[in-house]
Amino acid sequence: MNPALPAQALAQLASLAIFIAAARWYVIPWLSNRRRAEALTALLWVHVFRYVALQIFSAQQQGFPMSQSSARAVVIGDVGGALIAFVAILLLRARARAAIPLIWLLVAETALDTVTNIRDGVREHLMGAAAGITWMTLVFFVPLVVVSAGLLAQQLFARRGQQLDEPPVPSKRSSAAAPRQSLVR
Numbered sequence: 001m002n003p004a005l006p007a008q009a010l011a012q013l014a015s016l017a018i019f020i021a022a023a024r025w026y027v028i029p030w031l032s033n034r035r036r037a038e039a040l041t042a043l044l045w046v047h048v049f050r051y052v053a054l055q056i057f058s059a060q061q062q063g064f065p066m067s068q069s070s071a072r073a074v075v076i077g078d079v080g081g082a083l084i085a086f087v088a089i090l091l092l093r094a095r096a097r098a099a100i101p102l103i104w105l106l107v108a109e110t111a112l113d114t115v116t117n118i119r120d121g122v123r124e125h126l127m128g129a130a131a132g133i134t135w136m137t138l139v140f141f142v143p144l145v146v147v148s149a150g151l152l153a154q155q156l157f158a159r160r161g162q163q164l165d166e167p168p169v170p171s172k173r174s175s176a177a178a179p180r181q182s183l184v185r
Contacts, residue, residue: 002128003128006128008127008135015143016143016146016147019143019147023151027151028151028154031043031155036155036165037095037164039155039159040088040099040103040152040155041092043148043151043155044086044103045085046145046148047081047106047110048085048086049082050079050082050085050145051079053075053077053137056074056075057075062132063131064126064130064131065124065129066124067120067124070124073116073117074117084105084106084109087102088102088106106152107153110145111149114142
């Protein structure tokens with residue numbers, strides 16, 4: 001068995017678990033103390049950098065065995081996600097309500113893109129084949145994108161009745177987290 005396969009799988013799982021823990025302990029309390037537009041904007045910035053997927057063409061030249069059709073699907077999905085995220089940020093800055101359905105579109109697109117990429121990776125036996133920048137992207141950035149998409153969905157659902165510019169509503173959870181935040185600074 002290729003030792004890179006379990007190493008990549010373990011690293012991706014560890015990153016996912018760490019990002020989820022950080023989100024629960026720090027990001028969610030921080031978001032709850034922000035206006036809705038500000039909270040959504042902070043999460044969207046992660047997605048703006050999804051154009052890093054263009055690196056896949058360089059990885060193919062260096063021997064990453066991904067098919068051209070799968071590479072094209074990755075790039076279209078991630079560059080499309082980056083564009084949707086940036087347009088949503090522009091709309092949020094203008095306090096345009098059209099940002100909300102666009103962010104839901106991004107969440108759905110990210111879920112579909114993730115499932116499609118996993119399916120194609122399994123079909124092409126790519127797990128453990130990544131090296132260098134591709135490995136770093138798959139192990140760190142992809143789990144961050146997944147967690148950020150989950151947080152976007154959580155914010156959209158939990159704050160669905162709030163206006164974009166409405167001050168945050170204090171909750172027991174955010175006020176309980178306040179003393180912890182001051183210790184971290």
